[in-house]
Amino acid sequence: MVDFTTHLWPLSMRLGVLSGLSYLLRLLCLCPLLEGTDKLRLLNLQHNFITRVQNLSHLQCLVFLDLYDNRISEMTGISVLSSLRVLILGKNRIQRMCSLENLNQLDVLDLHGNQISRIENVSHLSELRVLNLASNNISRVDSLRGLDSLTELNLRRNCISAVTEVDQLPCLQRLFLSCNSISSFDDLGCLGESCSLSELTLDGNPVAQETWYKQATLRCLLQLRQLDMKRITEEERRMAFVLARKEEEKKKENSKQLSQKEKRRLAIRNAAQQWEGLRACLELPSSQNGAKDEVSPENSPAHSPAQTNGLTLEPSPDEPRRVSPVSAPERPTGGSENRLRSTSRPNSPRDPRLLEAGGSSVQSLSLSDSHLAELDGDTLRLFGPGALEALERGWGVQTAGAVTVITFRYIHFDAIVPTLPRIRVKFPNLAHLVFLETSLSRLPQLAALAQVRRLDQLTIHPEGNPVVSLALWRSFLIYRLHHFNLQRVNGLEVTMNDVITAERLFGTLGHIAATETPRCRLLLLLEESRKRQLQFLLDGRGRRAGLSPEELRENGRLLGEGLSRALFNYPSRDCSAESPEEGGVESSERSAVAEQYLRELVQRASDTNLKGEALHKLWPSMFTDMVRDCVLEMKDQPAFRQASLARLSQSK
Structure with a gap:
């Protein structure tokens, strides 16, 4: 800072204005x-014992006043010097900045070395160029x-x-903040908004003790020429520019991620609300009728809503957090979902704490206001019915091969069924399907999963299913x-005892269904791929003896999962039709077969009923005639015995 005492006082001596006054x-x-x-312009009263500013009101031409190193405690008496340009009051005992109202022409104000605790009463000094408040108590x-x-x-x-407010000073070039208590760059945020600052100390x-201090400062103030009284080199400036650009890109990326996170949260939230509304509409008629299709777990002591087959479902760290239509959407995961999650319901879908956003590795495949499809490592997650369109997109071989887990959420299971045959083709390494809120409610729906052809793990969460x-x-x-x-179902390993138990429960039922169901009915129940198998069994080729090993392997391939299991089929629309017209033709053929079958059943039942009514009417007279004939025939017993022996002889 310029020492105006040494520069301007010799000027007064050269002008001959009170040349001996300083001494x-x-x-x-x-x-x-x-x-x-009255014409005095420069006055130096430094290094005295003055306690008050007085007796100066007649010096209306005074432009320079030096009261450095005195004992002044108040600035009263200064306001009358309206022409003052330089005011030096350093090293005094001033506690408050005041009496500056009329000093509109002030150019330099030096108040260093006082006891001032705050900056005030200077906003009107629009001409002020230098303000020195060093060595005070300002916080x-x-x-x-x-x-x-x-x-x-x-x-x-x-x-x-x-x-x-430093950024509100359009002409500020030099700012000296040495030896203060600034500990973080967050406390200097306004400096980055200043476009004129060129020197800074x-x-x-405390912030200057950090190893990254200089780089961080230059990154925020690219126009800076000097830092801590040292010139900034071009190399340092270039590095700061590079870091600043990276920081800006990082901010943009963070902003983009926050925006994507919010869109993701809203999409999942809306999908949950739509699914909840649809489920309520579907459940309303059944609740009014009071009908229950299946045995409730309350009727079985070995089962409870929190248990499956007597085993409690435990949450897995690899699984997304559990959520129902009235709970928060799941958090992203990076690996397979091997076990069921906790059934806790922490938040509502209308809760602002709805969702933890996915990591940077999550790739959004399809996003709208009500659906979301995203790929997170080896896991493909689908929220809402609209997300199923992601299964139809053009998948790269490497990307599709990396998918091992597919999660369905807030999608009705009937809407998922048509995509099941294509899932295996699209994702050859798929090993795990997860069904969260998908309205799985009936056992025949589970049979539709046979269309996937191969699966290692299956997870069906109790809540929403x-x-x-x-x-x-x-x-x-x-x-x-x-x-x-299957190796695991809902996180529990499938043992041989489980397989034997399942065979005992449903094997006999499947065998009876396969042997007693009429052929026309079998054709209606089975899919197109099973019709050749049925024909194979009806022709008896599967039971011929003396088949070669190649023929045995071929028979095994044709039999596949077994006809008895195939009869437990999910009645849904045929997804293999290439066009609506073909689907309509096949549907009409099935309708015709069903109509013919029902007509035959009705005719057979009608004939049986007519015969029963006729027998009921004729039976009394028929019974009487039969008794009379027997009595007459047995009246002559010797003749009856001879006739009976003759009939027996003829029959031999």
Whole structure:
């Protein structure tokens, strides 16, 4: 900072204005009354014992006043010097900045070395260029608005912990903040908004002790020329520019991720609400009728809503957090979902704490207001019916091969069924299907999973899938998907005892269904792929003796999962039709066969009923005639015995 005492006082001597005054005015306790000096422009009263500013009202031409190193405690008496341009009051006992209302032309204000605790009453000094408040008790930098001409601000050796409003000084070039209490760059945030600052000192602050201090400062202030009184090199500036650009890109990426996170949260939330509404509509008629299709777990002591086949389902760290239509959407995971999650319901879908966003590795495949499809490592997660379109997109071989887990959520199971045959083709390494809120409620629906052809693990969460509350659902699933060689169902290992139990429960039923069901009915129940198998069995080729090993293997391939298991089929629309017209033709053919079958049943029942009525009418007379004939025939017993012996002889 410029020492105006040494520069401007010799100027007064050269002008011949009170040239001996500086030497004579020493050891003063009061400001002297200077008569006949109305034109005085420069006055130096430093190094005295003055306690008050007085006797200066007649010096209306005074532009320079130096009261450095005195004992002044109040600034009263300064306001009358309206022409003052330089005011030096350093090293005094001033506690408050005041009496500056009329000093609109002030260019330099030096108040260093006092006891000032806050910056105030300076916003009107629009001409002020230099403000020195070093060595005071200031704790915050504020109230600087209006100092539009300020180019230098000295705040060394104060108690400053935060800096504000510096960005409101359009001409500020030099800012000295050495030896304060600034501990974080967050307390200097406004400096980054300043476009004019070229010199800055922060040495002596806690923040300057950090190893990244210089790089961080230059990254925030690219236009800076000097830092801590040292010139900044072009290499340092270039590195700071690179870091600043990376920081800006990081901020943009974070903003993009936050936006994507919010969209993801809303999509899952809306999908949950739509699914909840649809489920309520579907459950309303059944609740009114009071009908129950399956055995409830309450009727079985071995089952409870929190248990499956007597075993408690434990939450897995690899599983997303459990959520129902009235709970929060799941958090993303990076691995397979091997076990069922906890049935806790922490939040509502309308809760603002709805969702933890997926990590940076999550790839959004399809996103709208009500559905979401995302790929997280080897896991494909689908929320809402619209997300099923992601299964139809063009998948790269490597990407599709990496998918081993598919999770369905807030999608009705009937909407998922048409996609099941194509899942295996699209994702050859698929090993685990997870059904969260999908309205799985009946055992025949589980049979539709046979269309996947191969599966290692299956997870059906109890909440949102009422079928899990049925006592025999797991046994039926193991029996129906026996050819899958399932290893785990809802996180529990499938043992040989489970397979034997399932075979005992449903094997006999399947055998009876396969042997007693009429052929026309079998054709209606079986899919197209099973019609050749049925024909194979009806022709008896599967039971011929003396087949070669190749023929035996071929027979095994044709038999596949077994006809008895195939009869436990899920009645749904045929998904293999290439066009609506073909699907309509096949549907009409099935309708015709069904109609013919029903017509035959009705005709047979009608004929049987007519015969029964006729027999009922004729039976009394027929019974009477039969008794009379027997009595007449047995009247002559010897003749009856002879006739009977003759009939027996003829029959031999």
